[in-house]
Amino acid sequence: MIRMSKRIVVDPVTRIEGHLRIEADVQNGKITDAFSSGTAIRGIELVVKNRDPRDVWGYVQRICGVCTSSHALASIRAVEDALDIHIPHNASLIRNMMNGALNLHDHIVHFYHLHAFDWVDAISVLKADPKETSRIAQSISPWPNSSPGYFKSVQDKIKRVADSGQLGIFANGYWGHSAYKLPPEVNLLAVAHYLEALDWQKEIVKIHTIFGGKNPHPHYLVGGMATPLDINMDNGIHSEKLEQIDQLITQAHDFIHQVYIPDLMAIASYYKDWGSKEIGGGLNNYLCYGDFSTKDIRDTKLYRSPRGIILNGNMNEILDVDPHDLNQVSERIDHSWYTYDGKDTGSRHPWKGSTEMNYSGPKPPYEYLDTNKKYSWIKSPRWKSHPMETGPLARLMVGYAANKGDYRAIADDALKKLKLPLSAMHSALGRTLARGLDAGMIVGWMRDDFNQLISNIRQGDQTTFDNSKWEPKTWPDHAFGAGTSEAPRGALGHWIEIKNGKTANYQAVVPTTWNASPRDSADVLGAYESSLRGVPVADPKNPLEILRVVHSFDPCLACAVHLTDLTDQSKTSIHVQ
């Protein structure tokens, strides 16, 4: 193949969930085109066929162990939607707190452990003056771990690793790259908090363990929660465990407001040139299903994270999205390794889906994918033919446009501090910034939900489960349901068809399917691909900038790739070129 431009391949894209490959064409130091490919598949939706709908949460939860919980939540909501099951208020509060804990965990692990090394040069830490780091730390936050001695000890840790010759996770990083802009002292601050966040993340998930028994992959229950809430039983969730939850929320609040957000603002202030539409902005189409209802999930007006769509960055209009409407959400397969009834192309609503896996990519080992043809296991979801971005930035933009809760105040405050306009949010930096602000709001909602739970218990309500439609004999013979949630990476939808007490069809269209979508037959690009166009790449051998943009979405590939149909398995085939 003759190319005018140079094609660079990043595979594996690391510090993400799953197996992602990016191919990008670079000309005159800028990306002219990009292709996003998911390179692994398991076929979980096929696995849930004919299973008991009450069990499906457990199977689809294994779509992802990072946003563990999201898929279980969307699944039980889909089943409850199909069977018209209404859960007790306490169960809804517990689910909200679990979803909140997941979002906080995910956002913070993403920022420090998956994204930070795109902005932070870990090795430059060796040149830092710990006294200066201490001064900076104390000027931006009251967080107590801020003495010169503390930062010296962190610096020594990194020095020992560097000196040992066993670099481990730091091996072969892009250290010294010209796109790193932070002074060594700020790098040291970030690396210190990398280690603190590693310690903190194992704490916040205890909210899942108390309410759902374990993490990753806590247990859920159709009809409510099995959590044995009883303040007067030795085997119940009583004051001791509730106090633990209380403390975990407080710790999370402090970590977010005294470590995460101050770090984010400090780092962002050195990368303001990345807060521009030209760098990593992309579609400017935002999709939110909304979540964190104060009462009933069916009443979308009660969502603290609102539902809606923004098209082309038009903040003056919020369009409605309805997962039940057959003419809104669909999935295309034009560039994905599937067929619809033997045809290479087509568009289907999740309830109508029909797909066969049909690998037609190059036989491994291969150097390049043929991106003119099919090149990914990820499908192309579209909302009325528009590609969409989902995630914390989408939530912030829809929340801002809707003027819901604190969205405007929080975004305006952050932008004012950085001296950036609202339009700067449509960017890689904006996405990373929005994630931190999202965490700040969610932890507040968790506090409110916890207080509400305590108030309910005080008034004698310890119910967490509704048994009235547990038995399959109480169900209709045939029913359709849709369950949605705001997962860490955004709008998550699960669709189920139940027939004679069994799962007849199941589909999940997840945030990373939207974001990592390949182009469609009209050559409309997905969010990653679109956001990569125009991004400068200083050194094609060390494409740090590509990672910066792709990581700003927090990719989750195991989520994105799934088999969306339950057709005859014999149709499944592999064609090797």
Added chain:
Amino acid sequence: MKQDEPTIYESVLQKGYSRRTFLKMCAALAATIGLDFSQSGKVAHALETKKRVPVIWLQMQDCTGCSESFIRSSYPKVESVIFNMISLEYMEVLSAAAGFQTEEAEQNVLKKYAGEYILIVEGSVPKEAGYLTIGGRSGGDLLREAAEHAKAVLAFGTCSSWGGIAKAKPNPTGAQPISAVLKGIPIIRVPGCPPIAEVMTGVIAHIVTFDQLPETDMLGRPKAFFRHRIHDKCNRRAYFDAGLFAESFDDPNLKAGYCLFKLGCKGPTTYNSCAEMRWNGGVSYPIQSGNPCIGCSEADFWDNGPFYTHYSKIPLTQTTINPETWGAAAVGAAALGVGAHAGITAAVKHHKEKQQDKGDQNE
């Protein structure tokens, strides 16, 4: 390994910890890997003389849940595992490098530390190459290459151990456990969906500390963590023995601690340390939090459902039951294999030894 690299003890001292702290850490480690306190000296000695062991962590058809669980470890803390005990030379989730630089780092380790590194695998392997490629190469190819010169191969999680979720019927991608690809190479299985964090770090600590593989059962699972059924150490066990069962999820007796067997609990046929060690630093485990165990560390557990249906008849009371009969019944009911039977026999033996304590446990 190169001689100028510091030992684990040296690297701990260099990190500013005192010898006293180091010894405390050894004692905690000894406890984690199931040794009594008197043996912590052995641990200390081992750590004083060992280099950090290079580790390659491969992800096949996975959900990253095992990696996520791994970083939840409390004893030892994951930071200490990564920076003091092992050198994580290749792990896609945490690696700073990406693309060919990551691949290059892996190739360096394969050469530099041939015969010395531990290979950890998360996820199953599809039969057809196109269902999983990394860096343009097939998953199976990468796995075989990395296993060839590994000092030990650890299958972390139910997918790499048994095939897991991808292998559940109808197994759309022909997913297999890694043992199907690595024929003839001994594999330590650490199943669970995911495994408990401290079980994973405990197995690593065992290998690093004693320079030997842990003893395993017939199915390759470390005895220190998989010798007993969850049922054997369950906090609701006394109620099972007394014949007291929660009848539904809104049954007040569920909150009182009654047994979840009638709600489908698979604890009686599941070998794991959930009831003993509990999850996330000992906070709880599914049964304690009101949920029947789904048996996630057992082979093909996804096809042993439904979750909320129990298999066998419930004996009226366990206090006078013949344990030999019960063991046989459990095996027959769950249609488990020979290995599981061996495990159950071990459990029964243990059960017999504990018989005299029974009276105290029942209400």
